[in-house]
Amino acid sequence: MQIIIHPQYIHQENSILQLVAGFFVEGDLIVKGSRNTIKSNILGDEKVNIKFFDKPGLLKSIIYSFFRSTKAKRSFDYANYLLAHNIPTPFPIAYIENRNRFGLLGDSYYICQQIDYDFTIRELIHDPLFGERNVILEQFTAFTYKMHEGKVNFLDHSPGNTLVVKKDSGKYDFYLIDLNRMKFEDLSIEARMDNFKKMWLSKTMVKVVAKAYAKLSNQSEEKLHAILLEKTTQFKRKITKKKYLKRKIGKK
Template sequence: MRITIHPKYAAQEQAILQLVTTFFEEGNLIVKGSRNTIKSNRLGEEKVNIKYFRKPGALKSVIYSFFRSTKAKRSYDYANYLLQYNIPTPFPIAYIEERNGLGLLGDSYYVSQQIDYDFTIRELIHDPLFPERNIILEQFAEFTFKMHEANVNFLDHSPGNTLIIKKGAGQYEFYLIDLNRMKFEPMSIEARMDNFKKMWLSKTMVKVIAKKYAQLSSQPEEKLHAILLEKTLDFKRKITKKKWLKRKLKRK
C-alpha cells in the first residue's frame, strides 16, 4: 500500500492503515455503489469517512497508474485546493493506493473527516415550502459564485453533492463532497450558469439563484436568468429523453 497523509495526521498513520485493512469487516455503511463504497468509522476520538474505489479494469488501471491521477488522489488534492481558497469541504486526511509489483493500480481509498449535516439541495427541490428556502438558495448561489471565482468548475455540481448545515436563523454552511471530477479554469458567465444545470432547479429556484448571482457578479439579472433557465430546461429534456429511451428498449 502507498499512503499519503496530511501532516496534521502524520502521527496516526498506523491507525489510518488499520481502518483501510479492516474496511470490509468494520465501520458503518453509508453508500454501497457498483463502483464505490463509503463507510464511517472512528479515528481516535474523531469520526471519519472512508471512500473505497474498486480496482479499475485493465485499461483504466494503466491510465490511472501512469498517465492520470487516481480518484483517491484527486479527491485528496482537490480538497486541499478548495480549503486553500476557503471553500468548505470535509478535511482531507489521507489517500491510500494498492499497487502490484508492476506499479499498476488496484483498490484505493480516500479518508476524510465526517460532516454531520442537516440536509442537501435535494430536499429543497422536493419541498417548495422548505423553511427559509429562498434564503438557502441565495446563500448557495453565493457559495457557488465563490467557487467559480476560485476557478473551480465542479463537474458533479448536483443536488446531493453539497452538504448543508444550519448554523442559526438565516445562516447556513455548505460543504462540497464527491470531489474527484473537477476542472480548474477561468469560467465564462455562460459556463458558470451551465454549472448549475445538474441541480434540477425549478423555474422559481432559477429566478432566485439568477437574481443573487447577478448581484454578486454585476451581470444583468435578465441575461443570467435567460441563460440559466435555458441550460436547466435543456438538461432536464435530455435526461427525460434518456429515461424514456431506456424504458422503451427494456420493453423490447
C-alpha cells in the same frame, strides 16, 4: 501500497492503516455502490469517512496508473485546493493506493473528516415547502459564486453533492463532497450558469438563483436568467429523453 497523509494526521498513520485494513468488517455503512463504498469509523477522537474505490478494469487501471491521477488522489488534492481557497469541504486526511508488481492500480481509499450535516441540496430541490427555501438557495448561490471565483468548475455540481449545516439566525454552511471530477479554470458567465444545470432547478428557483448571482457578479439579472433557464431546460430534456429511450429499449 502508497499512503499519503496530511501533515496534521501524520502521527496517526498506524491508526489510519488499521482503519483501511478493517474496512470490510468494521465501521458503519453510509453508501454501497456498484464500485464504490463509503463507511464511517472513528480515528482517534473524531468521526471519519472512508471511501473505497474498487479495482478498475484493465484499461482504466493503465490510465490511472500512468496517465491520470487516481480518484483517491484527486479527492485528496482537490479537497486541499478547495480549503486553500476557503471553499468548505470535509477535511482531507489521507489517501491510499494499492498497486501490483507492474505498477498497475488495484483498489484505493480516501479518508476525510465526517461532517454532521442537516440535509443536502437535494431535499431542498424536491420540496417546494422546505423551510427558508429561498434564503438557503440565495446562500447556496453565493457559495457557488465563491467557488467560481476560485476558478473551480465542479463537474458533479448536483443536488446530492452539497451538504448543508444549519447555523444560528438563518445562516447556513455548505460543504462540497464527491470531489474527483473538477477542472480549475476561469469560467465565462455562460460556463458559470451551465454549472448549475445539474441542480434540476424549477423555473421559480431559476429566478432566485439568477437574481442572487446577478447581485454578486454585477451582471444583468435578465441575461443570467435567460442563460440559466436555457441551460437548465436543455439538461432536463436531455435526461428525460435518455430515461424515455431506456424504458423503450427495456420493453423490447
